[in-house]
Amino acid sequence: MDGRRLYDWWSRNLWALRGMYGLVFLGRERTFRRRSIAALDLDSGDSVLELGCGPGNSFAPLRDAVGPDGLVVGVDYSHGMVERASDRIADADWENVHAVQADATEPGLVPDSFDAAYAAMSMSAMPDPRAVVEAAAACLRPDGRLAVLDARPFQRLPLSVLNPLVVPVFARLTDWDHETDIPAAVDGAFETHALRDYHGGSIYVATGSRPQANSGPAATD
Numbered sequence: 001m002d003g004r005r006l007y008d009w010w011s012r013n014l015w016a017l018r019g020m021y022g023l024v025f026l027g028r029e030r031t032f033r034r035r036s037i038a039a040l041d042l043d044s045g046d047s048v049l050e051l052g053c054g055p056g057n058s059f060a061p062l063r064d065a066v067g068p069d070g071l072v073v074g075v076d077y078s079h080g081m082v083e084r085a086s087d088r089i090a091d092a093d094w095e096n097v098h099a100v101q102a103d104a105t106e107p108g109l110v111p112d113s114f115d116a117a118y119a120a121m122s123m124s125a126m127p128d129p130r131a132v133v134e135a136a137a138a139c140l141r142p143d144g145r146l147a148v149l150d151a152r153p154f155q156r157l158p159l160s161v162l163n164p165l166v167v168p169v170f171a172r173l174t175d176w177d178h179e180t181d182i183p184a185a186v187d188g189a190f191e192t193h194a195l196r197d198y199h200g201g202s203i204y205v206a207t208g209s210r211p212q213a214n215s216g217p218a219a220t221d
């Protein structure tokens with residue numbers, strides 16, 4: 001099954017997605033979303049692009065962070081996911097949150113157009129995460145920030161002994177690219193970057209920020 005159809009299936013079975021998050025976040029999904037969104041350092045009125053927004057699980061905390069005058073745009077290539085996300089927007093009556101069906105790996109984002117970009121549990125489901133990180137960096141304004149909340153195989157003993165058992169299962173269930181080093185891609189695309197990891201290194205938040213417009217070398221006479 002190709003990735004888009006796989007996620008159309010998940011969109012009809014959101015109970016299963018919730019169950020999987022319960023396992024990988026050990027019941028602390030909300031904490032990890034809030035923590036990774038805090039890393040974006042959003043201000044009231046900011047604009048934020050969410051890549052692979054799924055059913056809009058991060059929309060509420062993103063909207064809380066940018067306030068009613070800010071803007072949240074979620075993109076997802078699964079029609080079913082965009083429908084679920086649009087239902088959530090309609091139910092909450094958010095006028096400044098939008099869900100758009102688009103492939104995040106295809107170029108087309110307007111350069112310098114967002115204050116921040118965010119990806120939760122989605123970057124590693126995309127075919128070319130490095131290209132997506134670079135496209136996200138390009139669509140950010142000077143001083144723009146990217147935060148990626150994602151999962152990778154356990155990085156440390158003793159939990160890493162479980163990798164041969166759990167990695168193939170999750171790879172099949174979620175179209176998971178567990179080999180591309182996404183934190184390294186964030187490091188390469190951003191001047192300032194940071195990585196924090198949890199649960200034996202299997203859950204991480206990678207952040208990058210562009211420099212301020214006026215932070216280049218000082219002019220000399």
Ligand SMILES: C[S@@+](CC[C@H](N)C(=O)[O-])C[C@H]1O[C@@H](n2cnc3c(N)ncnc32)[C@H](O)[C@@H]1O
Pocket residue numbers: 003004007051052053054055056057058075076077078081102103104105119120121122123125126127174
């Ligand atoms: C595991 S779900 C995560 C959804 C949501 N971000 C969350 O935190 O619950 C991964 C999402 O990435 C989306 N996705 C995967 N590849 C994509 C691509 N190339 N472009 C846009 N969305 C993509 C899938 O459709 C799916 O909704």
